[in-house]
Amino acid sequence: xxxxxxxxxxxxxxxxxxxxxxxxxxxxxxxxxxxxxxxxxxxxxxxxxxxxxxxxxxxxxxxxxxxxxxxxxxxxxxxxxxxxxxxxxxxxxxxxxxxxxxxxxxxxxxxxxxxxxxxxxxxxxxxxxxxxxxxxxxxxxxxxxxxxxxxxxxxx
Amino acid sequence: xxxxxxxxxxxxxxxxxxxxxxxxxxxxxxxxxxxxxxxxxxxxxxxxxxxxxxxxxxxxxxxxxxxxxxxxxxxxxxxxxxxxxxxxxxxxxxxxxxxxxxxxxxxxxxxxxxxxxxxxxxxxxxxxxxxxxxxxxxxxxxxxxxxxxxxxxxxxxxxxxxxxxxxxxxxxxxxxxxxxxxxxxxxxxxxxxxxxxxxxxxxxxxxxxxxxxxxxxxxxxxxxxxxxxxxxxxxxxxxxxxxxxxxxxxxxxxxxxxxxxxxxxxxxxxxxxxxxxxxxxxxxxxxxxxxxxxxxxxxxxxxxxxxxxxxxxxxxxxxxxxxxxxxxxxxxxxxxxxxxxxxxxxxxxxxxxxxxxxxxxxxxxxxxxxxxxxxxxxxxxxxxxxxxxxxxxxxxxxxxxxxxxxxxxxxxxxxxxxxxxxxxxxxxxxxxxxxxxxxxxxxxxxxxxxxxxxxxxxxxxxxxxxxxxxxxxxxxxxxxxxxxxxxxxxxxxxxxxxxxxxxxxxxxxxxxxxxxxxxxxxxxxxxxxxxxxxxxxxxxxxxxxxxxxxxxxxxxxxxxxxxxxxxxxxxxxxxxxxxxxxxxxxxxxxxxxxxxxxxxxxxxxxxxxxxxxxxxxxxxxxxxxxxxxxxxxxxxxxxxxxxxxxxxxxxxxxxxxxxxxxxxxxxxxxxxxxxxxxxxxxxxxxxxxxxxxxxxxxxxxxxxxxxxxxxx
Numbered sequence: 116x117x118x119x120x121x122x123x124x125x126x127x128x129x130x131x132x133x134x135x136x137x138x139x140x141x142x143x144x145x146x147x148x149x150x151x152x153x154x155x156x157x158x159x160x161x162x163x164x165x166x167x168x169x170x171x172x173x174x175x176x177x178x179x180x181x182x183x184x185x186x187x188x189x190x191x192x193x194x195x196x197x198x199x200x201x202x203x204x205x206x207x208x209x210x211x212x213x214x215x216x217x218x219x220x221x222x223x224x225x226x227x228x229x230x231x232x233x234x235x236x237x238x239x240x241x242x243x244x245x246x247x248x249x250x251x252x253x254x255x256x257x258x259x260x261x262x263x264x265x266x267x268x269x270x271x
Numbered sequence: 272x273x274x275x276x277x278x279x280x281x282x283x284x285x286x287x288x289x290x291x292x293x294x295x296x297x298x299x300x301x302x303x304x305x306x307x308x309x310x311x312x313x314x315x316x317x318x319x320x321x322x323x324x325x326x327x328x329x330x331x332x333x334x335x336x337x338x339x340x341x342x343x344x345x346x347x348x349x350x351x352x353x354x355x356x357x358x359x360x361x362x363x364x365x366x367x368x369x370x371x372x373x374x375x376x377x378x379x380x381x382x383x384x385x386x387x388x389x390x391x392x393x394x395x396x397x398x399x400x401x402x403x404x405x406x407x408x409x410x411x412x413x414x415x416x417x418x419x420x421x422x423x424x425x426x427x428x429x430x431x432x433x434x435x436x437x438x439x440x441x442x443x444x445x446x447x448x449x450x451x452x453x454x455x456x457x458x459x460x461x462x463x464x465x466x467x468x469x470x471x472x473x474x475x476x477x478x479x480x481x482x483x484x485x486x487x488x489x490x491x492x493x494x495x496x497x498x499x500x501x502x503x504x505x506x507x508x509x510x511x512x513x514x515x516x517x518x519x520x521x522x523x524x525x526x527x528x529x530x531x532x533x534x535x536x537x538x539x540x541x542x543x544x545x546x547x548x549x550x551x552x553x554x555x556x557x558x559x560x561x562x563x564x565x566x567x568x569x570x571x572x573x574x575x576x577x578x579x580x581x582x583x584x585x586x587x588x589x590x591x592x593x594x595x596x597x598x599x600x601x602x603x604x605x606x607x608x609x610x611x612x613x614x615x616x617x618x619x620x621x622x623x624x625x626x627x628x629x630x631x632x633x634x635x636x637x638x639x640x641x642x643x644x645x646x647x648x649x650x651x652x653x654x655x656x657x658x659x660x661x662x663x664x665x666x667x668x669x670x671x672x673x674x675x676x677x678x679x680x681x682x683x684x685x686x687x688x689x690x691x692x693x694x695x696x697x698x699x700x701x702x703x704x705x706x707x708x709x710x711x712x713x714x715x716x717x718x719x720x721x722x723x724x725x726x727x728x729x730x731x732x733x734x735x736x737x738x739x740x741x742x743x744x745x746x747x748x749x750x751x752x753x754x755x756x757x758x759x760x761x762x763x764x765x766x767x768x769x770x771x772x773x774x775x776x777x778x779x780x781x782x783x784x785x786x787x788x789x790x791x792x793x794x795x796x797x798x799x800x801x802x803x804x805x806x807x808x809x810x811x812x813x814x815x816x817x818x819x820x821x822x823x824x825x826x827x828x829x830x831x832x833x834x835x836x837x838x839x840x841x842x843x844x845x846x847x848x849x850x851x852x853x854x855x856x857x858x859x860x861x862x863x864x865x866x867x868x869x870x871x872x873x874x875x876x877x878x879x880x881x882x883x884x885x886x887x888x889x890x891x892x893x894x895x896x897x898x899x900x901x902x903x904x905x906x907x908x909x910x911x912x913x914x915x916x917x918x919x920x921x922x923x924x925x926x927x928x929x930x931x932x933x934x935x936x937x938x939x940x941x942x943x944x945x946x947x948x949x950x951x952x953x954x955x956x957x958x959x960x961x962x963x964x965x966x967x968x969x970x971x972x973x974x975x976x977x978x979x980x981x982x983x
Binding site for chain 2: 207
């Protein structure tokens, strides 16, 4: 039995130590917002936050997450997350939507560390998040819009 | 479209009003008025459901794979029904003949047909609902219906009003209006159509709540992974599963028609089981390679016998041409690589069957379920989820068959998930296309003849053999057989050849994706050879094609020609018509000393007739351009020793955000009937970029992706 802290709740799971966190989240805990795309940390669809740092759940052995805080798309909350999600709607970013949990999780992590990302910062933070629908231009616009909104909120 | 339409209304068990406009050509049972009401209730043939609590539901009969149909189709109904988009709920329709796509003949989302097919149908459905509700209100108030009007989900008469939900019981008792009495709003009165509307599916898509096929949950659901033959055409010879059966969490190992399935408590365990299988395969052709396929196509193209797909004038007239330009082009196999790997969930019982799947092809899923279970249509339910990309791949039935076969064998609900590697190595690939072209130029420097011979595997030969006419697969020549340029003598010819029987299928924009690359690159070569400006040259040859010309000139007008390009930079243009729409693109590229190409900007002009939702039209332009850029710059499927060489995003790289060009989209205002938008922006991007690379480097790209050509 492993005890995981997922989105602020403790979960007891009976799984092999080397099982990737992704499949524990999806098939055991039932949190399906985190997506499977490649299984090899190549596409970013499975991004989650481990102690607030982005990580690829598809290659992360579940045993390594014991004692850490795991945040999935379902557990995102607070001003940054809500602003990012609203910016995603305002800029009409998602198409099929499958990669967007990963895009949003990585953007939240970016803005938590850098409140005014340049285009290059966005490239660095999000170039591991593949989108086959080609939403990148609106993703970029939404990241900038979210940053601007957060900064406005901070100064007013 | 001038089809006879039947109106249908019924009151459901829950007291909801169900309204639909049905196409002709139904089975006698469906149109028989004696068919019991219950049957209509449980097999709803409609798009609109209004319940007494005023919940208005639109049943969306096309698949949402990112293109925005949930919203655009809802807009068509809402426009005529006089409701706002925020007053409605959408739901995916079940599988049923009443939801067939009249342009395709199946309940299928593809061919950029959704809005085109629904344009009249769903507006009429909305209009009928409105007319009946007005009638019901007028009767209740005992006033002439002409004095009543519908507005924001209410029927209004002077200061009285009824919400639609309050009229449900009375409306259901009325006869539907005479089809000839239905009149649709003129474009000048549109409230919604043609104005950007926010998508209805985004809240769920930014919170992780959207249900994709891979997310389906059921009580006691088992998860399966299927191992398939590594070689193209390979078959299972023998399997030793003794070790796998002992593994913790593995519940079943069974043979399917495509391989061996391991069924386990979760996907990780199922994959571990697959890895531990000891399998012997047979069949396949170890000599098959991309090179052997290209050689075979080259040979097929060289043979004299080919089917003529288009002929204008006669090339015999141009034998005395002053100059002949002769070149060959190759567009490779491509994988679909939807972000959501293929998957399907099925629960097969003796007397019923349910399928949950992100499919583009509900008719195909239903047919597959019928074949595998032996059940009748009434006992089968197809639940459509969101699709994490489709691009043609999810119109196939192999992943649906997996789930049905396994569930039937183990008598339990099961979800089959393909790994990314399986998804990429067992695709129905965009066919490779080898093409040989000749341009004939006279002494006055005029283009007087065009000959194009296309050799490629045929999609139709596999998927719909009855649509193969005299050896001609229209999907292999589309975009070439309808070359718009006014040239006195044209011959477009086709040689069908599928070396090694590589499985081929419909890939976003189908034949246009290869053929526009070739035609729009070659016309650029001719412009260069005759020392003419590529835009003006096209303009001369498109005088009789106003909509081609319209987008070409619109794109050209948006370019800042004054802005001088740096060393190693270039602009390229392409224009193409497909799926009822016209698209021109001008790409700006920079090629560095090492030959790396960066696409900096794409100007995209689209004429898709009357627009419905410009928001999603713009998004589809981005989407098709990015999908096409991946195939232009990076991806291809190659074959060696009879096996597919690519398996994941490291070997099949797709465009990343740091490579994203700035895309400017300009939409032509038009009152022509709507054209498609999911595909038309894809074909022009490869030639626009290739032509820009030529402008930048003087090197012509005749083989995709671009890195086949050394640009350093």
